[in-house]
Amino acid sequence: MSSLPCVGCGWCCLSDPCVESHIRYGYMRRCPDLYWHEGSGCYRCRLAEDPVAGERMRFLLGVGHGCCAPLNSWRLDVRDREK
Template sequence: MVGRKISRPCSASAFGLSAVPCVGCGWCCLTDQCRESHILHGYQKRCPELYWGEAEARYKCRLAEDPEQGERYRFLLGVGEGCCARFNAWREDVKYRG
């Protein structure tokens, strides 16, 4: 479809902000299940694709890491486009939040 825009989660550039990198604090995924997770799993209090990467000490997404569909999911989720919650206190206190 020509001219059709794909709705994606917020990114810094969408708001005219310079991007700050994602630190894996989990805020965006823990507070709001993404559309792709909702399509795959229905409404969940917590996304089953989100997990705490112990070695990296940060939250990670299984959808973005999928060997077959990861590139598509990274695009849809805006992975790598920066954080739009640059002033969120969780960025300074990255930890497992249960």
């Protein structure tokens, strides 16, 4: 089974923040580097967008490798979960 592309629904990061988030911020309910991007209508990660460490972070976080939970219902309802 091939993975589906990431749609930026935020499920993976909101349900289980990454190890890098835990290292930087401790065990928090929500990673401070996850944010809702109004322009694209999806969640984005500042760790992966960092101009210096972004390439390393994208590799470590698996950015671009597809959805880790293709049956999750959030894929069909991408929205800001804080509203």
